[in-house]
Amino acid sequence: MVIDILVNGLVAGGIYAVLAVGFSLIFGVARIVNMAHTAFYMLTAYFIFVGTTMLNIPLVASLILAIILITIIGLICFKLFFDRVKQHETTVMIISVALAMLFQEILFLVFGGHYTGIPPLAKGFVDIASIRVSYQHIFAIVTTGLILLGLWLLLSKTGLGKAIRAVSQDREIANLMGINVNQIFLIVMGISVALAGLAGAVIAPIYMVSPLMWIQPLTIVLASVVLGGLGSVGGCVVGALILGYTEIIVTFLVPGGASLRGAVSMSIMVVVLLVRPEGLFGVAFEEERL
Amino acid sequence: MQLKVDNLTVLYDRAMVLNKVGLVVEEGEMVSLVGPNGAGKTTLLRAVAGLVKWEKESLKGTVGGKITLKGEVEFGRENISRLRAHEIVRRGLVLCPERGRPFREMNVRENLEVGAHLCTDKGAIEESLQKVFQLFPVLEKRQNQISGTISGGERTMLAIGRCLMAQAKFLLIDEPSVGLAPLVKEHLFDRIKDVHGMGITILLTEQDISFAFDLATRHYVLSQGQMMAQGSAEELLADEVVRQSYLGL
Numbered sequence: 001m002v003i004d005i006l007v008n009g010l011v012a013g014g015i016y017a018v019l020a021v022g023f024s025l026i027f028g029v030a031r032i033v034n035m036a037h038t039a040f041y042m043l044t045a046y047f048i049f050v051g052t053t054m055l056n057i058p059l060v061a062s063l064i065l066a067i068i069l070i071t072i073i074g075l076i077c078f079k080l081f082f083d084r085v086k087q088h089e090t091t092v093m094i095i096s097v098a099l100a101m102l103f104q105e106i107l108f109l110v111f112g113g114h115y116t117g118i119p120p121l122a123k124g125f126v127d128i129a130s131i132r133v134s135y136q137h138i139f140a141i142v143t144t145g146l147i148l149l150g151l152w153l154l155l156s157k158t159g160l161g162k163a164i165r166a167v168s169q170d171r172e173i174a175n176l177m178g179i180n181v182n183q184i185f186l187i188v189m190g191i192s193v194a195l196a197g198l199a200g201a202v203i204a205p206i207y208m209v210s211p212l213m214w215i216q217p218l219t220i221v222l223a224s225v226v227l228g229g230l231g232s233v234g235g236c237v238v239g240a241l242i243l244g245y246t247e248i249i250v251t252f253l254v255p256g257g258a259s260l261r262g263a264v265s266m267s268i269m270v271v272v273l274l275v276r277p278e279g280l281f282g283v284a285f286e287e288e289r290l
Numbered sequence: 291m292q293l294k295v296d297n298l299t300v301l302y303d304r305a306m307v308l309n310k311v312g313l314v315v316e317e318g319e320m321v322s323l324v325g326p327n328g329a330g331k332t333t334l335l336r337a338v339a340g341l342v343k344w345e346k347e348s349l350k351g352t353v354g355g356k357i358t359l360k361g362e363v364e365f366g367r368e369n370i371s372r373l374r375a376h377e378i379v380r381r382g383l384v385l386c387p388e389r390g391r392p393f394r395e396m397n398v399r400e401n402l403e404v405g406a407h408l409c410t411d412k413g414a415i416e417e418s419l420q421k422v423f424q425l426f427p428v429l430e431k432r433q434n435q436i437s438g439t440i441s442g443g444e445r446t447m448l449a450i451g452r453c454l455m456a457q458a459k460f461l462l463i464d465e466p467s468v469g470l471a472p473l474v475k476e477h478l479f480d481r482i483k484d485v486h487g488m489g490i491t492i493l494l495t496e497q498d499i500s501f502a503f504d505l506a507t508r509h510y511v512l513s514q515g516q517m518m519a520q521g522s523a524e525e526l527l528a529d530e531v532v533r534q535s536y537l538g539l
Contacts, residue, residue: 087352159407162396166404169393175344176387177456178379178408 003131005245005252011137013244014144015203019217020224020236021151022195028168028231029188032082033093038214038221039100040193044070044200045209046107049118059121067197074193075186083185100214107211120205140202147198148237151191155233164188168231219262220244223269229282238280242268291317291366291382291460293338293493298361300333300342300515303353307333309515310361315460315493320486322506323495325536329512331495332388335462338363339385340375365460380408382459386452388468390445394438398429401437401448405455415455422451425484443474450485461485463494467501479505499537511536 023037044066051062077099085091122135155161166174167184175181207213220243227242228235246268247261254260272280293315300308308330315321323331336342342359349355363371365383373381392401402422406415423430426447432440437448446466453461466482467475475498482505486492496502502509503523511519511532519532526532533539 085351087349087355159403162400162404163407165396165400166393166407169395170391171348172341172344173387173391173393174404175375176339176341176379176385177405177452178376179404180374180376181348 001252003128003133005248007128007131007133007137007141008252009241009245009248011140011144011206011244012248013241014141014148015199016217016220016224016240016244017237018144018147018195018199018202020221020228020240021148021233022192022199023221024225024228024231024233024236025164025195026188026192027225028233029164030082030086030185031089032086032189033089033096034082034192035093035096035218036077036100036103037096037192037196038218039103040070040074040196041200041203041217042107042209042211042214043073043103044197045118045204045213046111048201048204049116049209052118053116059119063121063201067194067201070197070200071190071194074196075190078186078189082189086185100218104211104214111211113211115208115210117208118204136205140206143198143202147195151195151233160187216262220247220265223266226279227269227272229279232279232281235279235281291491292364293383293460293491294362294364295334295338296362296364298334298337298363299358300330300337300360301358303356306515308337311512311515311517313510313517313520315491317491318489319508320492320494320506322502322509323493323512324497324499324502324509325512325518326538327497328514330515331512332464334512335385335464335493335495337361339383339462340370340373340378341385343371344375379456382457383462384453384456384458384460385462386446386449386464386466388464389442390447390449392437392440392445392448392452394436396437397434398437398440398448399433402429402451402455405452407456409455409457418455418457422454425454425481426451441474443470443478446470446478447481450481454485454490458490460491461493463492465495465497467496467498475501499539 019038019041023034026032026034047066047069048062051057051065052059057065081095081099082092085095120134120136122139125132125134155165163174163179163184166177166179167181171181224239224243225236228237228239243265246265250257250261250264295311295313298308298311311334323334325331333342337359342357346355346357346359361371362369365381370378370381393404402419406418409415428444429448429451432444440448450463463482466478470478479501482492494506508522509520509526510517511526513536518536519526519529526537527539
């Protein structure tokens with residue numbers, strides 16, 4: 001049981017973390033609240049489904065193709081829908097909801113509403129303390145860990161990462177230091193959607209694939225982001241892990257917990273925000289009057 | 291390189307901020323732009339650096355984006371009024387904003403490294419970093435401190451250092467002395483002189499007339515968006531109208 005909770009919590013928390021980081025990045029840098037973020041994750045799962053079961057493309061190739069394809073679609077959506085209205089934050093948010101609905105309806109039309117599945121990348125399992133852990137779960141944990149590590153290295157060690165952080169902290173000054181802000185927006189949108197795609201690719205073989213699979217993770221992503229502290233990339237990872245573990249613990253330990261898990265996670269978020277309104281790791285620099 | 295501003299007009303919605311303003315700064319000069327609060331000094335620097343144009347584009351469709359921008363800016367014989375802010379920096383014309391505005395969640399060193407964004411040569415970046423540390427030893431001491439927590443004077447020094455990291459040949463400094471204690475002000479005064487001594491041309495705005503007059507060799511007087519007078523400190527002080535109406539001395 002303990003191992004089960006540990007492993008499943010890490011998988012759920014890790015996936016939420018990858019999703020939340022992508023959401024938080026594009027919000028922090030371009031102030032775009034992209035409610036279609038998890039719809040991109042859903043689309044990736046469907047692309048892999050189509051690639052493997054309909055077009056008979058090998059699984060690994062389908063994964064890579066799906067992530068490339070979703071990144072391109074994400075960038076096109078950014079250019080077509082977000083870029084020209086990005087100064088109106090609420091408009092962007094509403095457009096992104098519309099976009100997510102559009103994707104959902106298209107999937108309903110094409111694939112119908114039933115659940116589908118994707119074969120695992122790594123078949124088989126390993127026994128850890130007499131508990132069976134499938135390779136796919138281990139693969140998911142390792143991959144999400146590597147993605148988060150890679151992203152941390154990118155943001156803290158590279159010139160591009162510093163430019164991205166500079167834009168998120170003060171666009172105008174970043175511009176003054178020779179950073180092409182619009183180009184950074186585009187790059188970060190690409191990274192953000194690619195992260196959603198990666199999460200979809202890792203999770204598709206574990207969870208069920210359906211045209212409604214974007215809604216539940218979106219709630220968790222929004223909750224992780226405010227729980228961790230708006231704009232703090234590290235904070236939303238912690239937030240996502242807390243919520244991921246909460247879900248799994250409730251599912252395992254509370255009778256009938258599967259239907260309660262969302263409610264418990266959200267209650268935790270509300271309580272934390274009541275005690276610490278800026279979130280766990282929110283930076284609250286006093287705004288300076290200029 | 292010479293900076294030439296011609297007929298620069300800026301309106302925020304219907305409020306005239308700059309009205310057909312012109313000025314020339316020759317290579318190697320240190321020139322100041324003085325005038326009361328709200329005269330348009332900051333807007334002039336922002337327009338030269340391409341920020342007004344950027345503001346207009348990025349706020350298009352909102353009230354803040356209703357900006358009219360007319361006039362020509364030439365830098366080293368090249369017309370830069372159509373260029374974007376990040377392209378202007380590449381030419382060596384860099385704006386140091388009021389109160390420094392560091393990237394507050396980054397440490398001092400990272401701030402300086404962002405300044406060197408356009409430079410890809412690691413050796414050259416390290417070299418300019420050492421130069422900045424030599425000029426402002428306090429920044430070296432504070433290099434690992436989060437820049438949201440350093441003092442006002444240090445912020446301004448950090449901002450000037452960041453511009454030097456961007457290989458500035460021409461520095462626009464907005465209100466360097468604002469809000470600083472007298473001793474810090476004096477220190478900064480000497481450092482700006484040092485920067486000028488490094489062969490960097492400087493145009494700065496100031497509310498503190500005596501700070502500006504001691505520092506720069508030539509001055510422009512701006513009031514309510516119009517260029518009222520120009521000349522050396524002696525010339526301006528000799529003119530009774532300018533002295534009383536605009537300098538308040």
